[in-house]
Amino acid sequence: MSMTAPTFPKVEHLCGEKRVDALFQHGASFVCYPFRVLWMAVPLDKGQAEPSSLSAPVVPLEEATAVCMTPSVKVLISVSKRKIKHAVGRNRIKRLVREAYRLNKHVLVDGVSKDVCLHVALIWIPAEELSFSKVTQRMQQLLLRLQGELHPIDHNPS
Template sequence: MLHSKMHGRRKFVKKERLCSKKLIQELFSKGSSFFLYPYKVIYLPVDNAEEQLPHQVLVSVSKRKFKHAVDRNLVKRRIKEAYRLNKHIISPKLDQNVSFLIAFIYVSPKLLPYNEIEPKLKSAMSRLLDTGL
């Protein structure tokens, strides 16, 4: 188990969750997107010169594809954990005055294991870096 200063920074706190209905609506109406199986990623760069906001993330899993809430919640937990452990990929390399609103929409009809979800999320975040700048 890691017991370092880095371990304390690997949290997925409330400020990093996209909860505001206004911002979610703005993300879906004005945001750009790309598809990288099993995700559709929608992102919107936001200028935050007046306050240092972290990137805000939304995770969505279709009720139509996963009828049972336990399955939807399991997929969301796996995606959030993969993001929490790998958010450093997008954090230090971006301009400090811009943060992203990001939606990870899980589109696979299958319940994928964590060892398949994490590498795909890493490559989606790398692609976000390439397209978002």
């Protein structure tokens, strides 16, 4: 298993209204407090991911704008303005989440199949800020759970 560089460049950010809309319409979700996680596997270059090797929700082919060109994980981080009123607080929480993801992303990135691009949205649930150690601990749990949902066959030896 190769070790991924602990960076979070712009190409790993989930951008674009059409891609985000496709994620929110077709993605699967779970809660790993303090996050609500939406995720979806997107086929590379309009090809279908093999359903036998991947149990992730795969975007329909008619969603051509959501198709990726390179295998990767793209992440969106969201903090609600309704819950965190001040921009300073929202920005600090997003900074903590980005740093926690950057330090632990190797758990997920190294396990993603080469024939799909994984889109993930991390939505902050609580109305208060948590410590960096707690955010990092929960990020590790969430990435392990997401990896488990991507490859349930690997965790059940037969």
